[in-house]
Amino acid sequence: MPDQSLPQTRTPGTPVAGPVSGARGVSRRALLGTAGATGLALGAAGGAAGYAAAPAQAAPLSSVGSGRVMFHGKHQPGITEGLQACGHLVAFDLTAGAGRREAAALLRRWSVTAGRLMAGEAAPHDDTGVARDAGPSSLTLTFGFGRGFFARTGLEKQRPGALDPLPDFSSDHLDRARSDGDLWVQIGANDALVAFHALRAIQKDAGSAARVRWQMNGFNRTPGATAHPMTARNLMGQLDGTRNPKPADTDFEKRIFVPASGEPTWMANGSYAVVRRIRMLLDDWEKLSLTAQQQVIGRRKADGAPLSGGDETTPMDLEKTDADGEYVVPLTAHARITRPDKNGGAAMLRRPFSYHDGIGPDGTPDAGLLFVCWQADPLRGFVPVQRKLDRGDALSKYIRHEASGLFAVPGGAAEGEYVGQRLLEG
Ligand SMILES: C=CC1=C(C)c2cc3[nH]c(cc4nc(cc5[nH]c(cc1n2)c(C)c5CCC(=O)O)C(CCC(=O)O)=C4C)c(C)c3C=C
């Protein structure tokens, strides 16, 4: 079968989109085309059970459909790949009767399902047919453990200190029912049906072992929608992700992932995800003039260039003043306050989804950012930066943190292994 993957897009602000290195383009439709030519439906022996044959003359998948990310690897998928068009974040709680054995069986089921769906194959059981006709579409499934998981499974001694609760922030308006959770799954794909298909599969796999605690659905711009690859925009209209750490940076691995020799040993090559549902007060934000909006962030809205001049990639000059002696990047500007060099080197990889859940009871849009950030240690990433933002960020008037979670995301599963096996069987 020819490799139908195309070079993937890359934005200045986000890491490589689509297949990670070692990833292969794959085409469910190409497989089905072969089956159609011989008049066969692919069976389990073909490794892609469940979907009926497509016409032999079917056109190859588009670059969107053929993007494939590998499930097995050093790190879990869904961390360093570029933003995907559709996302679901789901937290589960283990049920009363479920302990370590049931949790291990669940992680095994989820890993098998993730491996198959990410390869563009049908789910192992009772496939719903929702992703029929589509390729993997850069689907990723990422699994994490919340603080509560360890007590419920008798694994308290294995709980990382990094999972200690996040401090309270004065700007928090957290809904506890939509926060935390024993297990967390992040699903991303460049096709909405592929993402939904994966969501249903993992919900069904949960069976009687775990029940959904909360679910959030998000989106990003569809790859290929812009004339050229560029940094994503959020629902406030800003380029968001410009200064993200890049995989090519020498300290990228150290900042984002627990080292292979790190503690606890089951977290080797893993990472910590901080998840915040941040509502944007868009009615207020959209009343601001363009100049005022730009002062809040410290960058130009159109092209993301710092207010001190240049283009999106130009380093921000924090000392530059205007004719009145005022800083051109205000002291309260979000992009000034969040800089690693103003926060003891604190860095994180921001990989969010936007969300829109209609209009709230107060008549304003229930929309904003499903802020997901990745770091080797939340106490040296999210926490110091959020503490600083809490004290004096001009953006805080226009946002509200409504839900929060912190999850330990173990390293990637090796071939034949399931995610979290080193914790559950260690
Ligand atoms: C605690 C961490 C952060 C939260 C919460 C957060 C919320 C948030 N941010 C934007 C929009 C932008 N953020 C930008 C930069 C930026 N933000 C953070 C951290 C948090 N943001 C960091 C670490 C940085 C990069 C700082 C740097 O390295 O210099 C920008 C500028 C462009 C960019 O670099 O991405 C924008 C725009 C929103 C809308 C938001 C909550 C809804």
Ligand SMILES: [Fe+2]
């Ligand atoms: Fe930010």
